[in-house]
Amino acid sequence: MPETKRQLDLPQGTLDLLILKTVALGPQNGWAIAKRILQLSSEALEVRQGSLYPALHRLEHRGLIAATWGVSENNRRARFYAITAQGGERLADETDRWQELTIAVAQVLDARA
């Protein structure tokens, strides 16, 4: 494992947001989703398998993403996740909220005495 960058812990609930965003970019299997998140975050966010798969199935159970079996790049059967209409709406909502939240938190943290 390249230990070049500092790994960050994900705040509660943000994993779902990251998965939704990644899946919104195009259908992906679990492995690729983890890789994509790592890549998009410039290797700062590594999603552990232990939380990835329960999260994927939870999101599927809630109808935010849908799964189909497809073929991976290395020609193996893999489960591909795509975002649903409901998931798209949730992603938009959560993105807005996340941005509001980060701006608000940043404002507090930037405050000068």
Place this chain on the structure above:
Amino acid sequence: MFPRTRSWFRTLYRGNRVRGEIDEELQFHIDSQIAEFIAGGMPPREARRQARILFGGLEALREETREAHGIAFAEALVLDTRFALRTIRRSPGFAATAVVTLGLSIGAVATTLTIAHALLWKTLSVPAAERLVEIIPTRDHGTELGFVSYPDYAHFQAGLSTVEGLAAAYPAAPLFVATNGPAREMSGALVSANFFGMLGLRPVVGRFFTTEEDSVPNRDRVAVLSYDYWRDEFASAPDIVGRQLEVNSVGFSVVGVAPQGFHGLSSRPAEIYLPTMMLPVGYRWCSVINEVDCTILSMYGRLKAGASLETAQAEVGGLLPSHWQGEELGANTGAIVSPVRGTQPGKQERVALALLATAAGLLLLVCCANLAGLLLSRARQRSSELSIRSSLGASRNRLVRQLVTESALVGVASGALGLGCSLGFTRALEVMFYTSDYVGRPLRFDFELSLPVCALIFALSLAVGLLYGSLPALLLSNNAVVKQANRRGFSMATRSGGRWLIGLQAASAVALVVVAGLLTGATRDSVAGINSDPSNVVRIRVRPRLIGYQPEQAQRYLQDVRRRIEALPETRSMSLLGGSDTEHVSIDDPYAGSTGIGDRGSTSELTVRVTEIGQRYFETLGTPLLLGREFSGEDRIGSEPVVIVSDSFVRSAWSKGGSLGRTIRISGEERRVIGVVADLQQSAWHVEPLPGAYIPFWQDPNQVDARLLVRVHGAHDPVLAALSKAAQQADADVPVTELVSMPRLLKGSLRSVRMGMTMVTFAGILVILLCAIGLYSAITAAVTERRREIGIRLALGAVPRSVVELCVRDGLRTLIIGIASGVAVAAAAVGVLRNALFALPPANLSLYLGASVLLAAVGAAACIVPARRAASAAPVDALRLE
């Protein structure tokens, strides 16, 4: 929530496949990781190892993923159910006991609900029945409900804007109908022309009444038949329209037939309908329908769209006829708007319903307590199983859920059994009490098991299952308990809980037995006669008024009938019975408040039941005459007005003594007291008993109808036929009706009380049985726990008898506390009941004692059996078991 539900179902049907898919998906991830490591230059063996390490506990992840997918819940439900069925199969005795006792209790509840639904809430089976309302006048400061005259009806009909199609009806008219041959008594209804239209009904044959046919008094002699009558009497003849009927000796022609399933608005099914303008035919007290004092009609209508009961009530309140201002007794003074629901049961019937509900509810409660107790008794046996499962990794929630699933399963099974039982129970009660009235005329109640009742029972049985199951479940899964699986500690916890439960059962049993015994004894006494001997007395009613006889003609007829019946060999004595009414009687009491001779005393008023009777009335009834004489043939019009009063009358009127020769005023007429008679019971138990005054039938010049009371030799039925024949020989046209023996009449008047009594008795028997089962299993469990101790005692030389005593004492102590509190509950229940049913005597000591002894005996028997078994075991065996 839809995708979630779908994914559960998917799991239920394709659980294994989903599980395989998860495994495959996770494997793919691991393989990709390995491939990445190898691509990075790692040797394959090391790559596989590293990938596994990185992935962590595969099994835990698999479990977590499945849980997230919603598999776990669905799977657990299936597993729990399967496991529960297996557990039940392993101890079928317990499950069978639970299902049967709970089923019978739920059956009792379902029966109560079905009957209550039919009597209180059920709507008519006509279109949009929930909008139907009845406008009911109130009398005597709103305490009594009344009827209106035709002019009052017309007044409301013209003025109301919130209720449409206001129709008038006299829903249960006595009609003697002849088609071809002798007249037969039937129930009919006199209805306004808009009645059927307002209800949204269409005729199956012909038509209903036109407005024209219901506009001129006593002109249009047209009739509509009920479907059943048309089918049974006329074999569904298609040419029924135009056929002739004779109703109370007046000719009518049929114009149509009402639809199937419509039986009118009364529990006495209407077989024939006449227009209101013909009312005097069905109600001879009115000669013309539009007299203001002919108050006999009920009013029904439909709430208009947008109107509510409240707005209608407000409008009706402002629309009362101006002559309703008076406040005299028995006059209309107000009106209420009431939805047309059920059969509007009277107070006595409501008391019976309350009894039914209380008994059934108590039964269910006791059953739950009993089952919880049984579960607790089995707790020891289960505790080892549960601790094993717990140590194998079952979570606490999982254990609780499994126990609750078990009891829910028992609940649902008993619910199904209960619904089945209630079909039988309801049918039995219907046949016993609701198919005919006290003189055998048919009644119609719709006791079909309805959908709302079914749904309620299903929910109830599930809830009961969860309720009785949750207590032991929580106790059993208590971490400390499971972990240490310390049997002694455990048994302490369960036994104190079990004590309470058994005490509760014993208390309920005593209360139910006392109330059942009281009601049974009181109804038996009542039917056997109080201060009378009705066993060989029969009664028939002759109604010359219905065919329009005037007093002179009717009295000639009555005298003729009397002579004929007296001449019959079966007759021992006979008397006439006229009207009976509650009246205020004024009494001169020369002693009350007097200070010396010459004082004029004072006048007081007494509310009494005044009854018109003929000669030899008390002799016929077997009622002892305390003072003076009975009426004779000399007490007639023109002779001195006389009266016989009851014992309680004397006690309330002249507390200082003296009665014969005193005068009282009844309806303004002075009458001299010539006799005092023992108190006779009132037929209705819910009415406060009143002192009685009896006046001679023949001192009223207006007598027309009468009931004939005859003490006879021999069996009732042939005698009744002979009496009826004698009456008909006097005049074949006069309707003879209500042929009934007094015991049957008395039984009939107590119909609802006896129904309540039946349910209380049923509940009482079942609760005693439950008590025995509960005690038996509790003692069995206790004995099992103390087997070691018992073994040591026996080995050290204790007599088996002392061991039995030891065990029984433990059980009986609980039982006695239960019985004692039961006696207190019973006393309170009897008090409440006597407030509702005045005729109910107080429960005597022997009743309480009997109930207590009965329960103690049953309880002792239930304790002795397992105790004996324990004591008879060889000490070595008992010790080896540990």
